[in-house]
Amino acid sequence: MTDQSVSPAIDTGLGDQVRESVARGLTAVLASSFALALKTQNFHWNVTGPRFHGLHAQFEEQYTDLYGATDDVAERIRALGVMAPGGLAAFSAQSTIADAPEAPPSASDMVAILARDHDAMARLIRGQIGGAAEAGDEVTVGLLTDRLGVHEKTAWMLRSSVG
Numbered sequence: 001m002t003d004q005s006v007s008p009a010i011d012t013g014l015g016d017q018v019r020e021s022v023a024r025g026l027t028a029v030l031a032s033s034f035a036l037a038l039k040t041q042n043f044h045w046n047v048t049g050p051r052f053h054g055l056h057a058q059f060e061e062q063y064t065d066l067y068g069a070t071d072d073v074a075e076r077i078r079a080l081g082v083m084a085p086g087g088l089a090a091f092s093a094q095s096t097i098a099d100a101p102e103a104p105p106s107a108s109d110m111v112a113i114l115a116r117d118h119d120a121m122a123r124l125i126r127g128q129i130g131g132a133a134e135a136g137d138e139v140t141v142g143l144l145t146d147r148l149g150v151h152e153k154t155a156w157m158l159r160s161s162v163g
Contacts, residue, residue: 010081018135023082025128026140029147030073030084031094032124036117037066039100043114046104055107062114062154069147076143096124111158118155122148 010019044059074084085091097117105113125148132140 014137019080020082022132022135022137022140023077023080025131026073026077027085028094029125029128030070031091032096032121033066033070034091035095035097036121037063040114042100043110047107047110049107051107076140096120108162111162115155115158118151121151
């Protein structure tokens, strides 16, 4: 009789240490993506002024994308055989994105803050792509490259609307 509670070994061509290293990098991306999603949703709730309708909709589109990305990144971490963190304390400790200010900033400041945060995400992701490529993990490279494009485009769009 076999024990069905034991998972089969992962044998995808990436060694244990490589998978764990790539997963650690993805964990920083996951935590930062979640923090940025939460900040963007906070700004969605609290934006005021003449730009309310446009920014309210834009922020909703952005946080919806970010929450979807957290699922993709977490599932990649799991596919690599590592547990994905899910608690606020773990995310806070590993995120490169600062919390939203306690008092809601102006609409223009919200846009500028989010543009900087998307630039920070692009820098973080760009740093992880090299390690995944060196490890031969094309799936992670593809996932991160796609996310890099989203963050660079979002930062550009936000910067273009500051004023």
